[in-house]
Amino acid sequence: MRIARFFYRKAIKWGIVENRDIRLLPADPYKKIQAGFKKIRLNQAKLLPPAIPTKIILVGLNYKSHAKELGMKIPKQPVIFLKPPSSVLAPRGKIIYPPGVKRLDYEAELAIVIKKQTRNISPAAVKKCILGYTCLNDVTARDLQKIDVQWIRAKSFDTFCPLGPWIETEINPSNLRIKTYLNGEIKQNSSTAGFIFKIDYLVSFISKIMTLYPGDIISTGTPPGVGPMKINDIVEIEIESIGRLKNRVG
Ligand code: MG
Numbered sequence: 001m002r003i004a005r006f007f008y009r010k011a012i013k014w015g016i017v018e019n020r021d022i023r024l025l026p027a028d029p030y031k032k033i034q035a036g037f038k039k040i041r042l043n044q045a046k047l048l049p050p051a052i053p054t055k056i057i058l059v060g061l062n063y064k065s066h067a068k069e070l071g072m073k074i075p076k077q078p079v080i081f082l083k084p085p086s087s088v089l090a091p092r093g094k095i096i097y098p099p100g101v102k103r104l105d106y107e108a109e110l111a112i113v114i115k116k117q118t119r120n121i122s123p124a125a126v127k128k129c130i131l132g133y134t135c136l137n138d139v140t141a142r143d144l145q146k147i148d149v150q151w152i153r154a155k156s157f158d159t160f161c162p163l164g165p166w167i168e169t170e171i172n173p174s175n176l177r178i179k180t181y182l183n184g185e186i187k188q189n190s191s192t193a194g195f196i197f198k199i200d201y202l203v204s205f206i207s208k209i210m211t212l213y214p215g216d217i218i219s220t221g222t223p224p225g226v227g228p229m230k231i232n233d234i235v236e237i238e239i240e241s242i243g244r245l246k247n248r249v250g
Contacts, residue, residue: 004166006045030214062221091164094250102143107222111136118212123200132169135245137162177240190223
């Protein structure tokens, strides 16, 4: 099932994407998902980020080959950081290139959407706390990341967290093809099978640090092939069985 959040006739709504239609949901999808009869055309809806997180937790260096390309050691425990909710950007929204930044990178990532309030759970209990999966672009001001000890500035500008296009609830995330296209040219092409820390472990690890709420996002790190974007570039993150998240840099 593909769950979308969108703007339609001056109101924000949730729905289930069915081919070229969206079947409206009477409420948000975190409790029981019960679709109504009303359908609208997908192209009449303006897609919004498919979650309103209280926080976005990201994992750095979760693919061995990416750690290698950055010249960093493979971590023994997950390295996590946060982006603020204000960085979230809708599908087709514009990534704002901050003045003074010298290198702005894309990072294709598989993002987990949390379903319910979750704290201190075991890896075995993780599955029932996940609503589904979506695409995330961990936009990074690489020059600032290298200057600063903390990554907050480099990762947190408004629009630095494109998210979408929708939440896929029925996939097995353990071996999905993940790609970045920049102006149609393929730049990252890998598989989530390359994770150092698997999803069950990651969510359990994070839940022992902080309480997770419905709509919170955990992003699982990027594969190798990160690189820079310029103004007017079109960047697309594609994950097998989910879809494509498209944004322009402006
Ligand atoms: Mg990242």
